[in-house]
Every structure is written in structure tokens, then in C-alpha cells.
Amino acid sequence: xxDLHPFIAGLPKAELHVHHVGSASPRIVAELAxxxxxxxxxxxxxxxxxxxxxxxxxxxxxxxxxxxxLIRTPEDVRLLTFEIARDMARQNIRYAELTVTPxxxxxxxxxxxxxxxxxxxxxxxxxxxxxxxxxxxxxIPGEAGLAAAEETARLAVDLRPEGLVAFxxxxxxxxxxxxxxxxxxxxxxxxxxxxxxxxxxxxxxETIWDALTALRAERIGHGTSSxxxxxLLAYLAEHRIPLEVxxxxxxxxxxxxxxxxxxIKRMVAAGVLVTINSDDPxxxxxxxxQEFGVAARLLGLDERGVADLAKNGVEASFLGREGKKxxxxxxxxxxxxxxxx
Numbered sequence: 388x389x390d391l392h393p394f395i396a397g398l399p400k401a402e403l404h405v406h407h408v409g410s411a412s413p414r415i416v417a418e419l420a421x422x423x424x425x426x427x428x429x430x431x432x433x434x435x436x437x438x439x440x441x442x443x444x445x446x447x448x449x450x451x452x453x454x455x456x457l458i459r460t461p462e463d464v465r466l467l468t469f470e471i472a473r474d475m476a477r478q479n480i481r482y483a484e485l486t487v488t489p490x491x492x493x494x495x496x497x498x499x500x501x502x503x504x505x506x507x508x509x510x511x512x513x514x515x516x517x518x519x520x521x522x523x524x525x526x527i528p529g530e531a532g533l534a535a536a537e538e539t540a541r542l543a544v545d546l547r548p549e550g551l552v553a554f555x556x557x558x559x560x561x562x563x564x565x566x567x568x569x570x571x572x573x574x575x576x577x578x579x580x581x582x583x584x585x586x587x588x589x590x591x592x593e594t595i596w597d598a599l600t601a602l603r604a605e606r607i608g609h610g611t612s613s614x615x616x617x618x619l620l621a622y623l624a625e626h627r628i629p630l631e632v633x634x635x636x637x638x639x640x641x642x643x644x645x646x647x648x649x650x651i652k653r654m655v656a657a658g659v660l661v662t663i664n665s666d667d668p669x670x671x672x673x674x675x676x677q678e679f680g681v682a683a684r685l686l687g688l689d690e691r692g693v694a695d696l697a698k699n700g701v702e703a704s705f706l707g708r709e710g711k712k713x714x715x716x717x718x719x720x721x722x723x724x725x726x727x728x
Contacts, residue, residue, distance in 0.1 A: 394690050394725055395679045399717045401482040401700040402475070402664050402675050403583075404608055404631035406557070408455050408488070409667025410471045416669070419457040419467070428453050439670045444589050444640040448530065448559060451667070455491045464492060464505035472513030472521060478676050481714050482520045482706060484583075486555055488528050489542045490535045503548045510550045522705065523551045524583055527568060529558035540571040544578045552705045555608065556584035556598075565597035572602045581605050581705050583631075588642050592616035599628070606631055606662075606703060611642055613659070614650040624658035629703035634681045635673040636666035651685055662700040694722040 411419070413432035420430035429438050441447040458464055468485075475483055487506065493499045510521045525543045527536045543554055554575035556568055565586060572582055585608035586598035592612050596619065598604040610630040613619050623630065632651055637643040643650070654661050663682045665675045683693050701714045 391683050391693060392680055395676050395693060397479055398697055399479055399481050399714055399721060400675060400697050401704050401714060402480055403484050403662050403700055403704055404633055404664035404666055405483060406486045406667050408458060409451060409670055411454060411467055412474055412669045415467060415470050416454060419463060423457055423459060426457055428457060441639055447640050458492055461497060461501040461505040464502055465509050468506050468509035469512055472517050472519045475519050476517040478674055480519060480675060482704060484522045484524050484553060486524045486526050488526055490528055490538050499542060499546060503546055507548050507550060521550060524553035524555045525551060526555035526557045529556055529563040536568050536571040540574045543575055553581040553583045560588060560590040560594055565594055566601040569601045576603060583608060585609055587612040592619045595619060611637055611650060614653040620657040620659060627660055629660040629662050630654060631664050632661050633664045633666035634678055635671050639671040649685055655686060660699055660703055662703050663696055690722060690726060694718050
């Protein structure tokens with residue numbers, strides 16, 4: 388079988404489901420931990436490998452929040468954001484919608500204006516210096532309840548930074564029903580933001596239905612359990628509602644027991660628009676290139692199939708028409724040149 392990794396490494400890509408703090412590389416986490424020695428997070432990059440081994444989704448959330456606690460100043464925010472873009476540039480990611488949880492920072496004392504300024508400064512520098520276009524999805528940390536939802540909606544609507552395009556909902560699904568967040572999503576949607584909640588990662592298809600009906604989801608984060616409901620799969624396919632699939636993440640958090648049992652094959656077979664993403668890449672020991680390699684193996688794809696998968700991410704993005712065409716054309720040109728070798 389052809390080794391697709393060299394092709395994937397150079398392939399222009401878009402990423403739609405990747406978390407801000409969850410994208411902190413061991414190098415950056417170690418640097419932040421050294422800045423804040425009162426944290427329980429190791430400052431040794433090698434020790435972080437063991438620290439990022441999760442027993443279940445609840446343990447993952449616990450570890451994730453301990454890393455969130457390392458982001459304490461606007462300078463920390465700016466450093467993290469720009470370094471994420473640097474890692475993306477190395478993977479030939481041209482465009483990313485980065486899921487940012489402002490409540491986690493503002494509730495820990497970072498002034499809201501300084502937070503917005505830090506991410507926007509990093510965004511502009513990333514595009515100018517690295518050629519990586521970043522946009523934001525502000526998400527509600529579901530475990531923090533309705534107070535966090537109110538604050539996130541306020542920050543998104545009232546302080547809306549230039550790069551903000553979407554409104555989301557993350558964190559645990561069990562015990563955190565989607566419909567309670569409807570007023571906050573309504574407010575964000577009325578302000579022109581897109582709806583992209585997580586749903587159906589650790590719960591059943593009813594959570595996805597709730598995200599579609601109550602939160603008016605335009606894309607679904609994960610949607611792993613959608614394959615349990617043929618009517619839901621048909622609805623997603625008919626309405627071209629994309630799924631943001633993160634294979635390695637699903638294994639790391641025990642949402643899926645075994646990679647070979649991953650439901651991505653059934654999603655694609657049902658005609659659903661599937662995009663490939665890395666979620667919290669360093670925490671899961673992966674990156675977007677590796678996730679494309681996993682998807683290619685699971686789906687039995689060749690170079691053209693992988694290129695089409697990359698174009699799904701572009702199509703499902705909230706880029707404007709010209710931006711989508713530019714990256715799609717770049718994918719086609721790269722693929723044609725590669726196959727002509």
C-alpha cells in the first residue's frame with residue numbers, strides 16, 4: 388500500500404475542530420508550567436506524556452482544566468495563540484477555526500479587553516508572518532453551567548473580536564443537556580455567528596438531535612453516535628450538515644473503544660459530509676497530518692481521496708467564497724503536481 392504520509396504532509400488543509408488551550412504543545416505547556424510553578428502540571432516535556440494519558444473523558448476534562456489554569460496573563464494568551472499557529476504552519480494548515488473558551492480566562496482574572504487584544508494580535512501576526520488564517524469559535528464550557536453561558540454570549544456579542552465567526556458548546560455531555568443553552572445560541576445566531584456545538588461524542592444520537600433543533604447547529608462537533616440512528620444520518624446527509632470527526636481523540640477519551648471500530652466509515656457510507664480534525668492534538672499525541680493518515684487508512688483512500696477529504700474541510704468552513712476557492716484550488720494544484728511525478 389502506498390505511503391500517503393509524504394503526500395499528506397505537504398497537502399494544504401483546513402481545520403475546523405481544534406481547541407485553543409488543547410493545542411498547547413509540550414514545549415509551550417512546559418514553558419507555561421515553569422512560569423507558574425504552583426501548578427501541578429509538570430514542567431518537563433517528557434513527564435507531560437504520562438500526564439496526558441487519560442483514563443476516561445472525565446479525567447481528560449480534569450487534566451485539560453489544569454492546563455487552562457496555566458493561562459493567567461494576556462502575555463500567556465498571546466504566546467499560546469501564536470505558537471499554535473506556528474505548529475499549524477508546519478503542517479501546511481492554511482485556515483483554522485480555533486475553539487476558544489474566553490470564560491476560562493476571564494473568570495481567572497484576565498481582563499476581557501486584554502484577552503481579546505491578545506488573541507487578535509496573535510491572529511494578525513500569524514497571517515502576516517506564517518500565512519495561517521485563524522478564525523475564532525467562542526465556546527461555552529458546559530461543565531461551568533448557565534453563568535458561563537451568559538458570560539460567553541456577552542463576550543461574543545458585545546465584545547465581538549474581528550476574527551470571531553462561530554459560537555459553540557464544549558465540555559462534558561453527560562448531565563449537561565443541550566436545550567438549556569438555547570437562549571445563548573439564539574443571541575449569538577441573531578448577532579450573525581454560526582452555531583457549532585459539540586454533540587454525540589459521549590452520549591447518544593438524541594444529543595445531536597437536541598443540538599440541531601434547540602441550538603440550530605450548522606456543524607456538529609464529533610457526532611460520533613450519529614451512526615446509531617439511520618434517520619439522523621439521513622438528515623445530516625440531506626441537509627449537508629458536516630461532522631467534525633476527530634478519530635484519535637475519540638480513542639483517547641474512550642468515546643470509541645478501538646480505532647478499527649470507528650464509525651467514520653458508516654458516516655461516509657451514509658453520504659454525510661465528514662471533515663477531519665485533531666481536537667486537542669498534543670494532549671492526544673497527534674496532529675492533523677496524523678489524523679488524515681488515520682482517516683485514509685480507515686476509509687481506504689488514495690491521494691485523490693485524501694485531497695477530497697481535505698476539500699470537505701474547506702467546504703464546511705465559514706470562509707467566504709473566494710477564500711474557499713483559493714484553498715480548494717491550491718489542493719487541486721498540489722495533488723495534480725504530486726500525481727504527475
